[in-house]
């Protein structure tokens with residue numbers, strides 16, 4: 185029952201403060217937004233020393249239940265590593281798990297020996313030292329397990345974190361840059377849980393075919409949290425850290441935002457959009473103006489997803505009830521303070537590579553072989569007809585050279601194709617190159633029957649023995665063989 189006095193109050197409020205009433209009527213998410221701890225290492229001039237410990241733990245993700253998790257320097261997920269262009273990083277990684285694992289620096293240009301791919305396993309109680317110079321511009325990179333055949337499960341349990349690279353010129357842009365205050369990491373992952381609270385990394389037939397998708401979305405390890413924004417201009421560093429799901433992201437009020445960065449760093453110009461597509465392993469940096477003090481929700485609208493699939497898969501996924509809307513997280517901007525940061529139009533300039541510099545072209549075909557009734561087993565996932573073999577080198581590239589790789593998808597579903605040690609430019613794809621795909625990329629989503637051409641300038645690092653990987657970043661596909669190896673050598 186509502187008292188007479190309360191009734192009058194409410195009535196007055198309705199007349200005087202309609203906006204506040206509307207806001208109050210919106211259900212606020214309950215979970216608090218977590219910002220991953222920042223780790224900047226121990227610095228001696230340009231040398232930066234990181235001490236990482238891969239550990240297991242228990243995390244309170246669900247109400248009243250603990251979930252066994254894996255993490256780096258914390259129980260679940262990794263701390264955010266941060267260093268600058270021009271630094272030399274020395275990362276000591278200790279494996280405190282009772283299983284072998286690795287840590288790969290995704291998006292980093294670095295010597296093959298330091299890459300942390302399947303050739304750098306760290307046995308239980310073992311340590312691995314990765315040392316390299318940061319030669320690339322400011323970017324939101326990440327790191328994760330790359331253990332052969334186990335990447336999907338280990339990342340699902342938590343072996344993933346962000347690696348932020350800074351540089352001097354990005355600092356002059358007046359972008360939001362206070363970590364956790366107006367520069368916010370947003371790691372998006374989908375998970376399923378067992379009744380006992382444990383992650384359910386159980387691969388059903390469709391999971392093995394299409395990759396593991398969960399029905400619950402975590403942001404920085406928290407289910408659908410609410411971020412209480414402090415500043416009226418926010419920079420969000422979004423990472424799709426999911427094993428297989430591609431997100432189609434927009435805010436519930438369809439407000440515009442500005443894309444300023446892609447996998448490899450800042451775009452040349454900011455791009456105003458209302459939505460964006462983020463495939464597994466992709467990162468995007470956006471600027472979001474919340475001066476209006478609203479409460480908004482970032483959502484995934486899967487109705488656009490079917491466009492990325494062939495007829496069969498689209499139908500399949502509708503049957504599996506995979507196509508629906510998911511909420512990601514909420515931003516409560518009711519208490520914001522005016523930001524003195526701005527939305528620059530011009531951000532940086534990218535070095536133009538003339539086509540005359542191209543010295544080689546390669547064709548990469550992505551394949552999934554399926555038997556009758558969509559049943560499969562054995563070597564279903566392949567690249568150029570071959571399933572991953574750690575003892576086979578698939579391609580040999582000349583250090584410092586420029587190449588065009590054409591990636592063709594000969595299967596019924598989209599694959600996010602990733603190449604280690606490089607940041608490429610997409611030079612052609614069906615529908616044209618737009619949004620964050622205008623920037624430097626290390627992953628590109630390739631749709632069924634699509635042909636995507638990328639222009640790659642390989643760094644000068646060379647190694648006649650240790651290969652880098654290229655693979656589909658749907659981790660279940662990678663684990664089952666949709667991966668190949670390339671060497672970068674001085675002369676070919």
Ligand code: C2O
Pocket residue numbers: 288290328330465602604653655657
């Ligand atoms: Cu995200 Cu081979 O890596």
Ligand code: CU
Pocket residue numbers: 288289290291602603604605
């Ligand atoms: Cu990688």
Ligand code: CU
Pocket residue numbers: 598599600656657658661662666
């Ligand atoms: Cu794939």
